[in-house]
Amino acid sequence: MEVFLQQLINGLTLGSIYGLIAIGYTMVFGIIGMVNFAHGDVFMLSAFIALILFIALQQFLGLDALAPSFVIVLFASMALTGLWNFAIERLAYRRLRGSFRLAPLISAIGMSIFLSNFVYVAQGPRNKSAPPMLSEVIKLTSGGAYDVTLSYKQILIVVVTAVLLAAFWFVVQKTPLGRAQRACEQDAKMAALLGVDVNRTIAATFVIGAALAAVAGVLYMLYYGVVNAADGFVPGVKAFTAAVLGGIGSIPGAVLGGLLIGLIETFWSAYFSADYKDVAAFSILAVTLIFMPTGLLGRPEVEKV
Amino acid sequence: MAAAQTLLSVEHISMRFGGLTAVDDLSFDARRGDITALIGPNGAGKTTVFNCITGFYKPTSGRISMAPNGVIDPTALDALTRSGARGANGLHLLERMPDHEIARDARVARTFQNIRLFSGMTALENLIVAQHRPLMRASGFSLFGLIGAPSYRAAEQAAKDKARGWLERIGLAARADDPAGALPYGDQRRLEIARAMCADPVLLCLDEPAAGLNPRESAELNALLRSIRDDGTSLLLIEHDMSVVMEISDHVVVLDYGRKIADGTPAEIRNDPSVIAAYLGVPDEEVANVEQEIGA
Amino acid sequence: MAEASPVRAALADAARYGLIAAALAFPILALRAEPDFSNKLVLEPRWSWMLGAAVAAFLVRLAVALAPARAARKPAAAKAPSGFAKKATKAFAAFGLGLIVAWPFIVLLTLGPSGALKWIDNYGVQILIYVMLGWGLNIVVGLAGLLDLGYVAFYAVGAYAYALLATNYGVSFWICLPLAGILAAFWGILLGFPVLRLRGDYLAIVTLAFGEIIRIVLVNFSALTNGDAGIASIPRVTFFGLPFVAGPKGFAAFFDLKFSPIHRVVFLYYLILVLALITNLVTLRLRRLPIGRAWEALREDEIACRSLGLDTTKIKLTAFALGAMFGGFAGAFFAVRQGFVSPSSFNFVESATILAIVVLGGGGSQIGVAAAAIAIVGGSELLRELDFLKQVFGQGFDPTQYRMLLVGLAMVVMMNWRPRGFVASRTPTIFLGERKTIAADLVQEGRG
Structure with a gap:
């Protein structure tokens, strides 16, 4: 029971991070029908940016208090990562929009390889360990065979995720930008004819997706305390799995899928084998697609004949 | 008598998409040697019926049976239905079969409302692909073909001759080596029909073959469809163009909101004012105008 | 001065690219985190890298903008079969x-x-x-x-x-x-x-x-x-x-x-x-x-x-x-x-x-x-x-x-x-x- 409760907490924490990344996949897929393969690496990049900014605040400005530096780092990382994804969309994808479908995919894969190696060159191949931050925990149970703990970090992750998702949901549902996004998702050509600036809407989608990935990156850096240039690929594929599991194109689906993947992964590691936890995630991806191609919350698609 | 000639029998089929009922308890027969037309206003469910017959959709309920080489015997049909099999003794239950088996075993070929040619392949290649089954067998599932066996080469030549025959028949022999996607619209329509015919169907289903054709092309199409019927292939077609329907059909089925509202010869349909009213959705006083328009 | 304005526009555009590149490069390229003797990460500034990235983006953009405009793309007409092209391909x-x-x-x-x-x-x-x-x-x-x-x-x-x-x-x-x-x-x-x-x-x-x-x-x-x-x-x-x-x-x-x-x-x-x-x-x-x-x-x-x-x-x-x-x-x-x-x-x-x-x-x-x-x-x-x-x-x-x-x-x-x-x-x-x-x-x- 204790193990179960502990894994539930850990799984929800991890799942929040996957869910944040998954939104970026699902939005981009929804609006231009492309798997943005580089998104996992954008997430990794944001974790590095966050790490460097944290240290910079300490080293250059002597800012040691966690709360203000966390807020600064969070928003600065979101802005910088958003700018990165803006540039990536502009340079690597825009010209290929509406072109043959393999070209953007290969371009995205190339961008993914570029980004991970760029960080590798810029920051070196070794793992970077962040200074320990916010390591207090709350003991939820004690006296049993095993103390179930809830760390402040975990609370922070879940709370930040929930708050930002709410803000994001507001943007997508209630603002003109969100409306333009949904219009482009339905029919970009028609939206353009009705005066929606499609290029700008798509760019905004990339920026928002990257900003959410940056939130995930900051939280990931905080939670694990270690980042590496190769850390983009696997979380990226898992977040994509989450997006597919939830039903690609559906934003609540992406969050739900992320939570499920996080839970499945932690439970699998706890009860079966940590070595094969990625196999579990990938198998779920395959099984979902084969038996439920529209995912949990996706729209059913009738084959047009 | 009528039952003896029945080639395809659609019985009580319904098709629902979520809450929408596209086809509601529809029954009709297509007889051997006939051109049967399925008409109705937009959204009446005609293409859905086609997709059910050709296996692209599975009807929610109902039975579709087909006897490519014989007649539909009600006793055998009931026995087959109870047995749970897909087909036996030359009788097929289409709602139980996957689409490619319907084309292959029940020998129903079709064309599409939005032309679906292999646009990057030549007109000739399109017709050769339609003869996949016999060629595949002749190539020994590629083994004889790989070593270039003479028996395969002869089979390929035969397939080519058959394709050439069809290209000549539709007036496209000169464009045999041009990509199908580069042909004018009317030519593409005829090529799609020829391609379906190269699959050796017993029943050819055409989804709006005259759509987008000019009057001259439309008249040529009528001649082509009649000649196909006279050569022994039965036809089932969806059509909006009344000049085509009234001129060449032997039997017309009228659909509205997924239900059959009339079934008979063109003359009977033409003289059925309720059909006209329901079909065109016009007030009674305008029916006379409409009747005039369609030549009743 | 009609000639100068496209050049000026190109320069401004390239400058914008350079600035964005500088912003992109700012934390990740300009500050390298390396562990010191106590295994604590310390940042080594490398402003020259950031400058390099900005200058490179500026120059590449400028070159692209000033390169002679390429001929409009050929319309995708069906290719006429040319005997020469076929022979050339075979020979190649x-x-x-x-x-x-x-x-x-x-x-x-x-x-x-x-x-x-x-x-x-x-x-x-x-x-x-x-x-x-x-x-x-x-x-x-x-x-x-x-x-x-x-x-x-x-x-x-x-x-x-x-x-x-x-x-x-x-x-x-x-x-x-x-x-x-x-x-x-x-x-x-x-x-x-x-x-x-x-x-x-x-x-x-x-x-x-x-x-x-x-x-x-x-x-x-x-x-x-x-x-x-x-x-x-x-x-x-x-x-x-x-x-x-x-x-x-x-x-x-x-x-x-x-x-x-x-x-x-x-x-x-x-x-x-x-x-x-x-x-x-x-x-x-x-x-x-x-x-x-x-x-x-x-x-x-x-x-x-x-x-x-x-x-x-x-x-x-x-x-x-x-x-x-x-x-x-x-x-x-x-x-x-x-x-x-x-x-x-x-x-x-x-x-x-x-x-x-x-x-x-x-x-x-x-x-x-x-x-x-x-x-x-x-x-x-x-x-x-x-x-x-x-x-x-x-x-x-x-x-x-x-x-x-x-x-x-x-x-x-x-x-x-x-x-x-x-x-x-x-x-x-x-x-x-x-x-x-x-x-x-x-x-x-x-x-x-």
Whole structure:
């Protein structure tokens, strides 16, 4: 029971991070029908940016208090990562929009390889360990065979995720930008004819997706305390799995899928084998697609004949 | 008598998409040697019926049976239905079969409302692909073909001759080596029909073959469809163009909101004012105008 | 001053790019986090890098803006069949093949045995492996239009099949080679069966997942695969039973030659050349058979295929299995060439590279794929030769670090430059009058 409760907490924490990344996949897929393969690496990049900014605040400005530096780092990382994804969309994808479908995919894969190696060159191949931050925990149970703990970090992750998702949901549902996004998702050509600036809407989608990935990156850096240039690929594929599991194109689906993947992964590691936890995630991806191609919350698609 | 000639029998089929009922308890027969037309206003469910017959959709309920080489015997049909099999003794239950088996075993070929040619392949290649089954067998599932066996080469030549025959028949022999996607619209329509015919169907289903054709092309199409019927292939077609329907059909089925509202010869349909009213959705006083328009 | 304004606009635009580049470079490039003596991360400012990035972005943008405007793109009309172009292509292919066949001897004669090794091995064998893999994957992607991002799994199956059979049971390479192909084809069917109903990007992602699953299993199933450490001392290739060793029983002694390690490399070169040419020949032959036409028809329109009675599942499976089989052959060759296999040789980047070769090749012609393999693999091998840059940037500069960075960048640039690849037009497989090339814009690329 204790193990179960502990894994539930850990799984929800991890799942929040996957869910944040998954939104970026699902939005981009929804609006231009492309798997943005580089998104996992954008997430990794944001974790590095966050790490460097944290240290910079300490080293250059002597800012040691966690709360203000966390807020600064969070928003600065979101802005910088958003700018990165803006540039990536502009340079690597825009010209290929509406072109043959393999070209953007290969371009995205190339961008993914570029980004991970760029960080590798810029920051070196070794793992970077962040200074320990916010390591207090709350003991939820004690006296049993095993103390179930809830760390402040975990609370922070879940709370930040929930708050930002709410803000994001507001943007997508209630603002003109969100409306333009949904219009482009339905029919970009028609939206353009009705005066929606499609290029700008798509760019905004990339920026928002990257900003959410940056939130995930900051939280990931905080939670694990270690980042590496190769850390983009696997979380990226898992977040994509989450997006597919939830039903690609559906934003609540992406969050739900992320939570499920996080839970499945932690439970699998706890009860079966940590070595094969990625196999579990990938198998779920395959099984979902084969038996439920529209995912949990996706729209059913009738084959047009 | 009528039952003896029945080639395809659609019985009580319904098709629902979520809450929408596209086809509601529809029954009709297509007889051997006939051109049967399925008409109705937009959204009446005609293409859905086609997709059910050709296996692209599975009807929610109902039975579709087909006897490519014989007649539909009600006793055998009931026995087959109870047995749970897909087909036996030359009788097929289409709602139980996957689409490619319907084309292959029940020998129903079709064309599409939005032309679906292999646009990057030549007109000739399109017709050769339609003869996949016999060629595949002749190539020994590629083994004889790989070593270039003479028996395969002869089979390929035969397939080519058959394709050439069809290209000549539709007036496209000169464009045999041009990509199908580069042909004018009317030519593409005829090529799609020829391609379906190269699959050796017993029943050819055409989804709006005259759509987008000019009057001259439309008249040529009528001649082509009649000649196909006279050569022994039965036809089932969806059509909006009344000049085509009234001129060449032997039997017309009228659909509205997924239900059959009339079934008979063109003359009977033409003289059925309720059909006209329901079909065109016009007030009674305008029916006379409409009747005039369609030549009743 | 009418002349000056476009220049000024270009300058302003380039300046904007430079500023954005500076902002992008700011934390990640300008501040490097390195652990100090107490293992605490400390930032080392490197403002010159950031400045360099900004200046580079400025100059590149300026060059692009000021470059003479390229002629408007040709309208995609159907290509008129030109006898000259056809002859030129044929002559080029014949010349290329001649060059490839003679390559080891050209290199040997010009550089001598010691200098030639690298040029035959890295620029010959290595490229030919990818040519073969590209041709194998082209059956799946180029002909059948199915997107496979996990092709490397079959390469791995072939490599481990040989490695395990040879080290555990001493089975000879010449028996393992066909077995590796068959095993890979079997895995292709096994994996293909559940996933081939999927379309487009979904298929790509599931094949990627399968590729990763196979790699993870190779890492973790140590009892069989020896995990990350891999399998070493795999028996080397023999000349149909004659080992390439010094001594009386070796290849050199048998043919009265002086022993040299180059013999084995040259033999490997011709072995992979023959394997690649077989792949090509079989593909070209199959294309003109019903099965090949069915693959292409499937790529053009799957629904139409089904309406004509083609069993699309079986047709997809044959393409998948055949592509996998050639991947398996290449894998067995890889194992016998390296003498060592480990899971790290079969990661996602390999699959991506092979797919990039096929896509850049254009899928339309075998020559395009071969050219793309030469460009991508040859180019990335050339990047290993950048040691002279140490003279420019100082001894601390390690050019090999930049190799994959440039490979990734090149993939982006090439796709933006030629989204449809080198040769995407297609040659009909059968004709009544004359064979005319079909323009690329009519050829579909498949939705599977």
